[in-house]
Amino acid sequence: MRVSIRNGRLIDPVAGRDRQEDLHIAGGRIVGAGAVPAGFEAERTIDATGLWVLPGLVDLAARLREPGHEYMATLDTELDAALAGGITALCCPPDTDPPLDEPGLVEMLKHRARLLDGARVYPLGALSVGLRGEVITEMGELSDAGCVGFAQPNRMVEDLQLLMRAMQYAHTFGHTVWLQPRDSSIGRDGVAHAGPVASKLGLSAVPVIAETIALNTIFDLVRETGCRVHLCRVSSAAGVELIRRAKAEGLPVSADVAVHHLHLVDRDIGHFDSHYRVDPPFRSHGDRDALRAGVRDGTIDVICSDHTPVDDDAKHLPFGEAEPGVTGLELLLPLTLKWAKEDGIDPADALRRVTVEPARVAGIETGTLGAGALADICLYAPEERWLVGRDTLRSQSVHTPYLGLEVVGRVRQVLVGGRIVGAD
Amino acid sequence: MQHPQLRPDGELRHLLSIDGLSREMIHRILDTASGFVGVSERDVKKVPLLRGKSVFNLFFENSTRTRTTFEIAAKRLAADVVNLNINTSSTSKGESLLDTIDNLAAMDADMFVVRHSQSGAPFMIAQHLNQMRGDAVSVINAGDGRHAHPTQGLLDMYTIRHFKGDFTRLRVAVVGDVLHSRVARSDIRALSILGVPDLRVIGPLTLVPEGIDSMGARAYTDMREGLRDVDVIIMLRLQNERMRGALLPSAQEYFKQYGLTREKLALASPDAIVMHPGPMNRGVEIESAVADSPQAVILDQVRFGIAVRMAVMSMLGAHRE
Numbered sequence: 001m002r003v004s005i006r007n008g009r010l011i012d013p014v015a016g017r018d019r020q021e022d023l024h025i026a027g028g029r030i031v032g033a034g035a036v037p038a039g040f041e042a043e044r045t046i047d048a049t050g051l052w053v054l055p056g057l058v059d060l061a062a063r064l065r066e067p068g069h070e071y072m073a074t075l076d077t078e079l080d081a082a083l084a085g086g087i088t089a090l091c092c093p094p095d096t097d098p099p100l101d102e103p104g105l106v107e108m109l110k111h112r113a114r115l116l117d118g119a120r121v122y123p124l125g126a127l128s129v130g131l132r133g134e135v136i137t138e139m140g141e142l143s144d145a146g147c148v149g150f151a152q153p154n155r156m157v158e159d160l161q162l163l164m165r166a167m168q169y170a171h172t173f174g175h176t177v178w179l180q181p182r183d184s185s186i187g188r189d190g191v192a193h194a195g196p197v198a199s200k201l202g203l204s205a206v207p208v209i210a211e212t213i214a215l216n217t218i219f220d221l222v223r224e225t226g227c228r229v230h231l232c233r234v235s236s237a238a239g240v241e242l243i244r245r246a247k248a249e250g251l252p253v254s255a256d257v258a259v260h261h262l263h264l265v266d267r268d269i270g271h272f273d274s275h276y277r278v279d280p281p282f283r284s285h286g287d288r289d290a291l292r293a294g295v296r297d298g299t300i301d302v303i304c305s306d307h308t309p310v311d312d313d314a315k316h317l318p319f320g321e322a323e324p325g326v327t328g329l330e331l332l333l334p335l336t337l338k339w340a341k342e343d344g345i346d347p348a349d350a351l352r353r354v355t356v357e358p359a360r361v362a363g364i365e366t367g368t369l370g371a372g373a374l375a376d377i378c379l380y381a382p383e384e385r386w387l388v389g390r391d392t393l394r395s396q397s398v399h400t401p402y403l404g405l406e407v408v409g410r411v412r413q414v415l416v417g418g419r420i421v422g423a424d
Numbered sequence: 425m426q427h428p429q430l431r432p433d434g435e436l437r438h439l440l441s442i443d444g445l446s447r448e449m450i451h452r453i454l455d456t457a458s459g460f461v462g463v464s465e466r467d468v469k470k471v472p473l474l475r476g477k478s479v480f481n482l483f484f485e486n487s488t489r490t491r492t493t494f495e496i497a498a499k500r501l502a503a504d505v506v507n508l509n510i511n512t513s514s515t516s517k518g519e520s521l522l523d524t525i526d527n528l529a530a531m532d533a534d535m536f537v538v539r540h541s542q543s544g545a546p547f548m549i550a551q552h553l554n555q556m557r558g559d560a561v562s563v564i565n566a567g568d569g570r571h572a573h574p575t576q577g578l579l580d581m582y583t584i585r586h587f588k589g590d591f592t593r594l595r596v597a598v599v600g601d602v603l604h605s606r607v608a609r610s611d612i613r614a615l616s617i618l619g620v621p622d623l624r625v626i627g628p629l630t631l632v633p634e635g636i637d638s639m640g641a642r643a644y645t646d647m648r649e650g651l652r653d654v655d656v657i658i659m660l661r662l663q664n665e666r667m668r669g670a671l672l673p674s675a676q677e678y679f680k681q682y683g684l685t686r687e688k689l690a691l692a693s694p695d696a697i698v699m700h701p702g703p704m705n706r707g708v709e710i711e712s713a714v715a716d717s718p719q720a721v722i723l724d725q726v727r728f729g730i731a732v733r734m735a736v737m738s739m740l741g742a743h744r745e
Contacts, residue, residue: 196635200443202543202570202609205634271428271551272544316522318542320569 001043002026003418004036008048008379012055013352014368023053025375028418032371046420048379051412054351055367056088056119056376058358060256061232062307062329064121066109068097073309073396075109078329079118081395083422085305085330086378086411088119089359089366093153093178094126101126101137103145110146118421120376122362124151124178127166133157136166139175148362149230151178154279156214158184160221167227176361180232181214181239182206182280191320193283197266203320206281208236215242222251230361231255233306235280237290244299254361255299257291258306259335260326264288264401274315274322275401278306292343295353302361303339303353305332309397327397331388333380334409335402375418384410428551431559438550438563439736441572442613450617454582457728457735463500464730472502473738477534481507483566484521484540489702490566490576493726494537497733501741503535521545522552529553535562535740543569543606562740564733570604575736576701577610579729581618583721584656586728587697591618595693597650598641599626600660600682600709603633603671607701608660616640626650627682630671647682651691659684659700662709675708685711689719697721 065073094100113121125147129135190206192198198205294300308325340350359367427444479498546565644650
């Protein structure tokens with residue numbers, strides 16, 4: 001279908017373009033901006049007056065909870081939520097039940113996602129069988145089935161020899177290994193940042209060294225193996241500084257931060273509000289400021305939602321027993337732009353962190369509005385105010401610290417491959 | 425943010441933590457308690473302030489002692505008492521925590537006395553009840569994880585005030601496993617609110633929580649140095665499971681370093697009092713000769729504990745007339 005999107009403010013972080021311009025689409029791809037290309041006749045025209053026309057977002061961490069945790073969320077609900085958040089491509093971590101450690105599971109997931117005709121789904125394969133950290137997975141087969149990387153989410157594997165071998169093996173075939181820098185023993189039972197807040201509330205703590213020890217280990221292994229590593233969910237100032245130095249050294253590493261970590265700190269836990277139970281935990285003001293600075297200077301390449309739908313039963317528990325994780329797909333864009341506004345960052349610059357940069361990390365083709373690019377597009381009403389609640393969120397889970405709060409900015413319409421999908 | 429234990433007019437709706445109480449409120453509770461101390465010595469040990477009210481002792485973690493003191497306090501106020509021991513520690517139980525609460529609240533409970541192994545559990549229960557039942561049900565935190573044990577904190581303050589009077593001139597040391605101790609957190613918070621100028625915690629670095637200075641206490645690792653000239657010594661119980669493992673090598677070594685002996689007690693002010701929340705591990709954190717000495721006020725704490733709990737219950741009950 002040939003579509004023209006008219007009168008919108010076109011923001012393309014790749015071209016550094018930000019101006020009012022029309023956008024023309026044919027055959028699922030962008031054919032040009034500005035004047036109507038010769039011979040182009042739109043079958044459908046979308047009036048984007050007052051809206052921003054953006055590349056569809058790419059989210060590097062969206063748990064869809066299938067297979068195994070369908071009581072928390074399903075592909076239907078979460079892919080719908082992704083579109084409601086302007087996300088047209090997402091990576092899902094392998095910590096499902098069973099974990100994504102064999103090609104059949106990955107193919108099934110891809111197949112189910114295709115049938116639903118929503119956001120593009122790029123699974124991450126498990127780095128080790130069952131994520132148990134004992135045996136390397138069939139990375140070649142998993143890659144053929146559609147995996148864009150191999151991850152050991154949440155904690156480092158204890159067996160560093162296995163990790164080194166897995167990285168060597170991944171590097172042999174040019175795969176990226178995705179690791180969350182969190183030591184498996186230090187702060188093992190921790191639920192809150194080690195500091196005055198955890199001490200006062202009597203919550204078991206996760207010290208910052210759980211992150212820095214893991215980062216130092218990972219960097220040593222990168223030096224040894226040459227493997228490209230993507231660091232997931234950085235949480236501390238010390239962590240950001242280590243990554244900055246590793247990048248200056250030229251190590252092939254990239255990093256992401258969860259968008260809520262750019263806004264919230266441990267003090268916000270207040271009186272044990274389990275909506276603030278996340279992994280890694282919210283840390284201090286200083287850590288949050290360093291994360292913001294890290295995103296600004298590019299030390300942290302990507303902002304992700306770290307979307308983790310949790311059901312009511314698992315969240316309505318005392319803080320330490322509550323399941324970590326927040327719903328985030330529908331808040332990624334507004335919260336990213338909130339950060340940009342607060343720190344005086346140009347929207348086009350901020351949008352790099354949720355479009356072209358994550359696409360580069362995952363090695364997928366999307367994230368720009370240049371001629372010839374996939375027509376994955378998001379139309380955004382930057383001033384629209386909405387209340388985060390059960391009736392406004394599409395995700396099956398409503399558990400986020402923003403529940404009940406007003407958020408500015410909402411996605412109006414999404415195109416995936418030039419087709420209008422999930423429209424109201 | 426308004427503390428969930430307070431009503432809009434600043435009065436107590438629940439008692440969840442010492443944090444959130446003003447100095448005036450603490451003194452008011454202690455003053456009320458002093459009126460109840462005499463009750464225990466009378467022939468008829470009843471003040472029927474809670475007649476017709478139901479108090480549910482809801483213990484998700486075992487504690488015969490604390491439960492009994494709450495039971496006695498409630499009965500002296502003429503309340504009906506229901507004891508429930510619910511031995512669950514995880515979500516694997518059939519019924520969720522809040523379902524349990526809803527069921528019990530439907531049985532017209534007026535007050536829940538809650539002990540739970542998780543820090544913050546009574547907050548969750550209180551907030552849930554505020555939502556579901558408005559002002560109808562009060563929650564008293566009888567100990568939550570490592571977080572708080574406010575009635576113990578208050579009875580400790582009562583004891584200190586009884587023996588020492590003015591808080592604003594005192595040197596107080598809290599000794600032992602501060603990291604895991606809800607009693608220590610409640611005592612430290614209360615002492616700080618009451619204006620104690622010299623507040624110390626004494627223990628090995630493995631048992632002193634990070635950022636203790638932000639709670640208004642100074643950490644000492646050398647017990648002899650920390651006890652020098654103090655007026656009040658609060659010894660903490662060392663849980664059995666901490667004695668062997670990564671935090672401490674052995675009970676023997678702990679006693680040698682941090683056990684309160686006559687010799688170490690001599691470094692404190694000559695009229696220093698020795699407190700302990702019980703149950704004591706004689707020969708681990710405290711020497712028998714000290715525990716049984718005239719300076720020990722451990723049994724007074726127990727006696728005052730009943731009065732303080734009566735005070736809290738009567739104050740919470742008073743708003744429901």
